[in-house]
Amino acid sequence: MAPTDELPEAPAHVLDARLRLNRGGFALDVDLRVRPGEILALLGPNGAGKSSALRALAGLLPLTGGHVRVDGRDQTAAPVERRPVGMVFQDYLLFPHMSALDNVAFGPRCQGLSRSEARERAAGLLAHMGLSEHLRSRPGGLSGGQAQRVALARALAVRPRLLLLDEPMAALDASTRIDVRARLRHLLEEFDGATVLVTHDPLDAMVLADRVAVVENGGMVQQGPPSEVARRPRTAYVARLVGLNLFRGTAEGTTVTLEADGPGGPARVEAHEAHHGPALAAFPPRAVALYPRRPHGSPRNVWRLRVEGIERFGDQVRVHLAGRPSLAADISPAALAELGLTRGDEVWAGVKAAEVECYPG
């Protein structure tokens, strides 16, 4: 690289990458920086390029442009087998003809350790993951959660600086996910290098990661701590993922004037924080109350809207409302029965200003 690069002091980021990929109508351009011990989740819809980003970091996919630096060392052109990277694949890809122990010992063997040294390291890692009783098991005989831990042990056995996990929860059935996810988070916390994981499930991203980066259409649309992303989504996709009504508009004090979406002029949303200029306003569907007549008193946001659809949502009922603005409201089945709503009905919706998050857009 250019001689002006200031490298010598210990880099603050383990991973510093600019990934540019261009393949037949699909383009990806993202910047990734991950600190020691930090877990970054790439969250995005299927086909957004998350997995390609991960494969590019591992060296399995050549970059069209950009760079990959790990601990300040350029790895952009390094072959897969030389990169200080450990990877947990989507279906774990444990070698079916080897025991759990030999799967984990495979990497250390490739790094030149003797058979007994490699097995010792592998046995230590597997014991740490609570798998001492499964050293001799073939991958076919392991449960999903156990296979995941073997895969993690195998990736960590090469002592990587960068740990990559591709949809680590996708191969598990729903009933085991909660436990496995919590356990994985615990194990990932001990790793002192950089961790990048890819998922399409917001819950995985929120629980497993310290920081969430949302990738959409080949670019990064938002990144921040999980709580921040969950509270203040920046795109419709993220808002839907985290279950919020999101509106884009212009703030003038505590009033956000929404971008006009239909005849009759723009709608307004009252928030509790004051801003000026382009802003986003978000509130959860459960903050919306529905009234048969125009309510008086507390709610500062009141709109007359039309019922577009009604569906079950957990133990609530989600009512999709169209108008200015269009939004979703979660009400109890009892409230629905009382209102007697059906598709096409007009109803009053109210949201307290205190429930509305307003932030620069």
Add this chain to the structure above:
Amino acid sequence: MTPEHTPAPAPPRGRAPRTLRARPGRPPWVLLLPALLGAAFLVLPLAGLLVRAPWSTMGGRLTEPEVLSALWLSLSTATAATALSLLLGVPLAWLLARTDFPGRRLVRALVTVPLVIPPVVGGVALLLVLGRNGLLGRYLDAWFGITLPFTPAAVVLAQVFVAMPFLVISVEGALRGADRRYEEAAATLGAGRVTVFARVTLPLVLPGIGAGAVLCWARALGEFGATITFAGNFPGTTQTMPLAVYVAMQHDPEAAIVLSLVLLLVCLAVLATLRERWTNA
């Protein structure tokens, strides 16, 4: 959903599934008749061998030194040919399946040529290249004093020529069918290409290699045309079982039957023992 809630009284157990299940129906005659004819055509000649076999003199004929030496030569050369095919054919299959070099399609087509050309033609071609005055053979003779034609080594080469394509095709198919992501996983763990091949790829396609080796061995055991052209027909050195059967047929048909039966038995025995392990994988 449960039977208790079905309004109509449940039919007696055992009869119900038969009436409810869609019946597959009788296979149509247009398909059944040729199928049976085909099966009969394949099985009857083998039955004929058994019927016409001189069972009374079988014991004595089997232990004749000529029979034994031909059998031994056949088994040893077919095995050697299979070993050589594995040694050369598996890497060749890997090259065809896993790399992309210019002319790969052409090489692939050429490799399968021995499958379709008459083996006699293959024998002539081998003679032209490796014969004493052949393109390469003359240098082998001049520089190393090696003469291949009409030796057991020639038998092996003739068999490799006709049988290796079976192995290559089979292994290449297995390699293409294998999940390459395992190889990627191995690479991320620091394995170079040779390690990936030896410790991941090879074990994953072992069933395919086994199936290919069985095919290859069977084809080598039955080799006739290329062998008689390139290696000749000398009892004890190059006269394999198929050649011995052919020769016996000229003057002693009963001996030919015995030899054929032995060959058939050997093939069946090998297929039966290996089938479970390889071809069903």
